[in-house]
Amino acid sequence: MRLLTLLKRIHKPVYTCSQPCLSSHASSGQLASGGQALISGSSRELVQSLVSQVEVRTAFISEEEEAALLRELEPGLKKKRYEYDHWDDAIHGYRETERVRWTTTCEEVLNRVRSVAFPEGSPLLGPVHVLDLDEKGYIKPHIDSVKFCGNTIAGLSLLSDCIMRLVKEDANNEWLDLMLPRRSLYIMRDQARYNFTHEILKDEDSVFNGQRVPRQRRISVICRNLPG
Ligand code: OGA
Numbered sequence: 001m002r003l004l005t006l007l008k009r010i011h012k013p014v015y016t017c018s019q020p021c022l023s024s025h026a027s028s029g030q031l032a033s034g035g036q037a038l039i040s041g042s043s044r045e046l047v048q049s050l051v052s053q054v055e056v057r058t059a060f061i062s063e064e065e066e067a068a069l070l071r072e073l074e075p076g077l078k079k080k081r082y083e084y085d086h087w088d089d090a091i092h093g094y095r096e097t098e099r100v101r102w103t104t105t106c107e108e109v110l111n112r113v114r115s116v117a118f119p120e121g122s123p124l125l126g127p128v129h130v131l132d133l134d135e136k137g138y139i140k141p142h143i144d145s146v147k148f149c150g151n152t153i154a155g156l157s158l159l160s161d162c163i164m165r166l167v168k169e170d171a172n173n174e175w176l177d178l179m180l181p182r183r184s185l186y187i188m189r190d191q192a193r194y195n196f197t198h199e200i201l202k203d204e205d206s207v208f209n210g211q212r213v214p215r216q217r218r219i220s221v222i223c224r225n226l227p228g
């Protein structure tokens with residue numbers, strides 16, 4: 001089965017009525033190099049219970065590596081049109097592709113992602129998933145298919161900062177917001193991957209710890225492993 005067919009299933013949306021707000025006991029985790037928190041959540045306990053399952057690594061790739069990825073991806077993406085208004089889609093304003101073979105620079109970046117994100121020897125989904133959200137695009141809350149993807153999801157963010165929101169599937173007052181700076185890597189595993197929906201906020205909702213995070217066009221490059 002081609003990855004894109006599979007992604008239709010990965011992307012089956014789960015609609016929740018998540019309305020997280022920054023309550024007085026919102027609490028923060030991992031810090032960026034400048035000291036700002038990259039993870040904010042509904043409670044300190046929740047942040048602490050998930051720190052080992054959610055990671056954000058800032059400046060994971062250099063500007064040159066980002067440019068190399070873009071050079072490789074843009075020609076193929078530009079041939080596609082952004083898709084909007086499919087009511088049953090988990091994603092709005094996007095185009096996507098998959099890629100198996102990469103130039104050396106890009107392959108090195110991806111190997112670095114694989115080596116930090118996945119346990120050694122963990123079988124990976126062969127093709128890497130590339131998702132291009134336009135500036136109006138966003139990803140609705142969903143959980144990646146457990147049938148087709150394993151316990152770990154790792155993604156690079158190119159071109160724009162954004163906010164990824166995790167909301168506990170059976171308790172939507174429990175949530176975590178991740179600030180994903182441009183050129184960062186996020187890793188989501190285990191409970192964070194199975195028991196929480198994840199979404200990428202649209203520009204107008206893009207506020208982290210009270211601070212506005214403008215959302216431009218964003219391309220993610222996502223590696224996944226296979227179910228055990
Ligand atoms: C997905 C997804 C997140 C991202 O494609 O299933 O959740 O970083 N993508 O683009």
Ligand code: MN
Binds near residue numbers: 143
């Ligand atoms: Mn997903």
